[in-house]
Amino acid sequence: MSIKGKIRVLIAKPGLDGHDRGAKVIARALRDSGMEVIYTGLRQSPEDIVEAAIQEDVHFIGLSILSGAHTHIFPKVIELLKERDASDIQIVAGGIIPDDEIPKWNKMGIKAIFGPGSSTKDIVEYIKGSVN
Amino acid sequence: MNEKDIIKKLKNKDIRAVARLLTLIENEDKKAEKILKEIWKSTGDSYIIGVTGPPGAGKSTIVDLLSKIALKKGHKIGVLAVDPTSPFSGGAVLGDRLRMTSSQDTGIFIRSVASRGHLGGLAATTRYMINAIEMLGNDLTLVETVGAGQGDVEIVQIADTTLVVEVPGLGDEVQAQKAGILEIGDILVVNKGDRPGSDRLSRELQMMLSLGEEKEWMPPIVTTTATTGEGFEQLWEEIENHKKYLGNDKKNEMRLKRINYELQNQVSQKLFTDKMDQIGKSEIPNIAKDIMKRKIDPLSAVEKIIGNN
Numbered sequence: 001m002s003i004k005g006k007i008r009v010l011i012a013k014p015g016l017d018g019h020d021r022g023a024k025v026i027a028r029a030l031r032d033s034g035m036e037v038i039y040t041g042l043r044q045s046p047e048d049i050v051e052a053a054i055q056e057d058v059h060f061i062g063l064s065i066l067s068g069a070h071t072h073i074f075p076k077v078i079e080l081l082k083e084r085d086a087s088d089i090q091i092v093a094g095g096i097i098p099d100d101e102i103p104k105w106n107k108m109g110i111k112a113i114f115g116p117g118s119s120t121k122d123i124v125e126y127i128k129g130s131v132n
Numbered sequence: 133m134n135e136k137d138i139i140k141k142l143k144n145k146d147i148r149a150v151a152r153l154l155t156l157i158e159n160e161d162k163k164a165e166k167i168l169k170e171i172w173k174s175t176g177d178s179y180i181i182g183v184t185g186p187p188g189a190g191k192s193t194i195v196d197l198l199s200k201i202a203l204k205k206g207h208k209i210g211v212l213a214v215d216p217t218s219p220f221s222g223g224a225v226l227g228d229r230l231r232m233t234s235s236q237d238t239g240i241f242i243r244s245v246a247s248r249g250h251l252g253g254l255a256a257t258t259r260y261m262i263n264a265i266e267m268l269g270n271d272l273t274l275v276e277t278v279g280a281g282q283g284d285v286e287i288v289q290i291a292d293t294t295l296v297v298e299v300p301g302l303g304d305e306v307q308a309q310k311a312g313i314l315e316i317g318d319i320l321v322v323n324k325g326d327r328p329g330s331d332r333l334s335r336e337l338q339m340m341l342s343l344g345e346e347k348e349w350m351p352p353i354v355t356t357t358a359t360t361g362e363g364f365e366q367l368w369e370e371i372e373n374h375k376k377y378l379g380n381d382k383k384n385e386m387r388l389k390r391i392n393y394e395l396q397n398q399v400s401q402k403l404f405t406d407k408m409d410q411i412g413k414s415e416i417p418n419i420a421k422d423i424m425k426r427k428i429d430p431l432s433a434v435e436k437i438i439g440n441n
Binding site: 005006008027028030031032033034035036037038039040041052054055056057084085086 | 147148151152154155158159161217218220221222223224225227229230241242243244246248
């Protein structure tokens with residue numbers, strides 16, 4: 001995707017936990033770095049997320065999960081993107097993801113996972129550096 | 133996807149192609165121009181409903197509930213929801229989609245749009261974005277403006293039926309007499325009807341309308357409560373009434389007027405950018421220094437710059 005225009009990122013909070021402070025902090029940080037952030041709110045299903053990402057033509061999907069449901073949601077989102085021929089949309093994740101799982105998710109296509117304590121600056125830089 | 137791919141896929145109502153075209157239009161990419169020229173004849177078939185009003189009035193929720201009703205009536209729906217771009221960072225948080233949860237999984241196409249510095253309540257490219265969505269074959273397009281101030285009336289240049297959403301508690305009855313946004317409503321919606329003051333607001337709006345001159349179409353005032361869904365069947369009915377009132381003749385007359393206006397704008401915009409390109413980037417800063425030093429006055433400077441090029 002050419003990025004003559006703005007970087008567009010969908011921030012979604014899949015699963016059932018209601019802790020969206022982190023997602024909101026990220027949304028704000030990305031906004032302040034000049035990106036357009038589509039915030040879809042709580043309790044989104046993988047189907048909702050992928051459909052929204054396609055309609056919004058985003059470069060990135062940011063998934064925030066603290067409940068442990070990522071083991072179900074990550075593979076589903078990756079699979080749905082593939083099904084829709086939209087694997088060019090990249091995924092970043094945040095929340096509570098056990099360290100020893102990270103290599104596995106990296107391999108499956110989630111190139112960056114930002115756990116608690118990550119700096120928003122690093123996230124912004126990562127996204128900017130990965131959009132080509 | 134290159135232009136040819138996109139054009140081909142648009143003919144099959146492909147969602148990704150429409151989404152990509154919307155991006156190209158937003159970015160004012162040259163490719164978008166080529167594609168729009170190609171598809172122009174297949175666009176223009178959707179009825180356009182505009183929803184405007186102050187921030188937090190409930191516009192997104194209203195769009196959501198209206199889409200639900202329209203869906204039940206068998207319409208195919210596209211939504212453009214505009215939110216403001218930060219004048220400082222150029223970024224934006226687009227949160228309208230958040231309110232449109234019940235619209236998901238229903239085949240409704242929703243696109244969040246940042247205003248990208250354009251004033252008036254919409255983005256500069258909204259008109260063409262509607263055309264792009266029409267490639268999905270929708271017969272209804274809902275356009276939600278940014279949280280509008282009193283002067284953000286551009287939606288009226290785009291929508292066939294404009295809803296102006298008001299809520300109780302924002303001001304006294306003199307607010308209702310002021311020029312601007314209230315004048316553009318084909319239908320006035322008093323949302324948050326369960327809040328104190330909604331009856332009074334409704335009466336004040338009625339009063340404002342009755343003081344004006346008699347018009348062929350007098351905007352109805354509908355009280356809604358988005359949280360319970362109250363009033364929405366009536367709102368939909370009033371939209372249908374307005375659509376019937378317009379019929380094809382009045383609608384087309386209105387659309388022609390707008391195309392005229394739009395064309396004028398676009399020609400002047402094109403002349404402006406062409407001339408500015410000719411003038412280049414260096415001459416203006418140089419002469420600005422002369423103005424600063426009082427060597428030349430700003431009025432003569434303008435004549436000089438235009439005369440030189």
